[in-house]
Amino acid sequence: MFTEAIEEILRDQAGPDAIRASEASGIGSARPAVWSALEDAGFLELLAPEDDGGAALALAALAPIFTAFGRHALPVPAAQSIAARALLRDTGVRPPAGMITLAGNCLRMADGSLCAPRVPFGLTSDYVLANVDGELQLLDAGEAQRNATGVRGSASATLTWKRGAVSAPLAGEGAGEGVRRFSAAIHAAAIAGAMDRVFGMTLQYCNDRSQFGKSIGKFQAVQHQLSVMAQHVASAGIAAELAFSGAGRVPARLATAIAKARTSMAVPLVASTAHALHGAIGITEEYDLQLYTRRLHEWRMADGSETYWNEIVGEALLAQPQATVTDFARAALAV
Known part of the structure; x- marks a missing residue:
């Protein structure tokens, strides 16, 4: 029910034109309409208890x-804000208004300042919930120095807070790990969604584009590339679901590692194949791909x-020397 309602908002207010508009805006610009729509509908409180105005959804939902x-390349940190609000409530802190x-x-420097490299939506968010050496910390993004990544259209940025702008931790050692897991799981789901969108666009193009009297999707070589894409997209979707399959309030470490590793691993092949099959049109600014x-x-x-997260998966496997890889996979999927 919630997914369908949210999808309707995304179709109406998070199309390619909205993405391009968000890329052209900067710090302090007007909020995209899709943020207000999601906020007004209460969809930022999906994990909040019902008596606090939330939906009390389970992690799997x-x-x-x-x-x-991810499928709509949502240009606002809605997923991050949903997770941040839940993590803050677990500490007894009421979430602030605005984008989180x-x-x-997040790294603590020798002079007491903090540096958070490549923060998603770091250019546009109001607050950052950070994992600082395992501690949980809520930081005001407006007090940070924001340095864009330099990637065209990206809202990610490296944020640096001087010592005087750093508040006390909300929770002690280990509490910040939930931020890392949630962020990685969110990106795994976003990758799965965006790859599904890219595959759909590629399949449609191959069916519409004609060469030598028939659609290029009828050629065996193209069909082979499409089938390989489809396998990776399907595997990524299953892996992303695994990250949210646990009974806890935060994605499990091993499930998150498998999900992020598998989805990230598929990106180079899926993206390059999509552009190869589209030809020159796929890289043009006017085309949505x-x-x-x-x-x-x-x-x-x-x-x-995938290199970082595969190392975590490998360490977990080697910690069970008596288990076969099949047994290990079954146990991981049963989380």
Whole structure:
């Protein structure tokens, strides 16, 4: 029910034109209409208890919603804000109004300042809920120095807070790990959604584009590339669901690692194949494909690429020397 209602808002107010408008805006610009629509409908409180005006959804119910956000390349940190509000409530802190994003790895410098590299929506968010050496910290983005990544159209930025702008931690050692997991799981779902969109666009183009009297989708070589794309898109979707399959309030570490590793691993192949089959039109600014493939490459690196998360999966496997890989996979899927 929630997914369908949110999808309707996304179709109406998060189309390619809205994405382009958000890319052209800067810090302090007007909020995209889709943010107000989601906020006014109460969809930022999906994890909040019912007696606090929320929907009290289980973690698993978020997977299709966050995947839909990725499918539409949502230009606001709705997924991050939903997670941040839940994490803040667990500490007894009432979430502030405005956009809240997540920083899964915030570094404490020798002079007491904090640096959060490549924060998603770091240019546009009002607050950052950060993992600072395992501690949970809520930071005012307006008091930070924001340095854009330099990637065209990206809202990500490296944020730096001077020592005087750093507040006390909300929770102690280990509490910040939930931010890292949630952020990685959100990006895994976003990748799965965006790849589904890219595959749909590619399949449609191959069916519409004709060469030698028939659609190029009828050629065996093209069909082979489409089938490989389809396999990776399907696997990514399953992996993203795994990240949100646990019974806890925060994505499990191993499930998140598998999800982020698998989805990130699929990005280079899916994106490159989509552009290869589209030909020159796929890289033009006027064509929508680049709106999604650019984000796929950015989300692949966010919170660590497949190399980082595969190392976590490998360590978990090696910690069970008596288990076969099949047994390990079954146990991971049963989380």
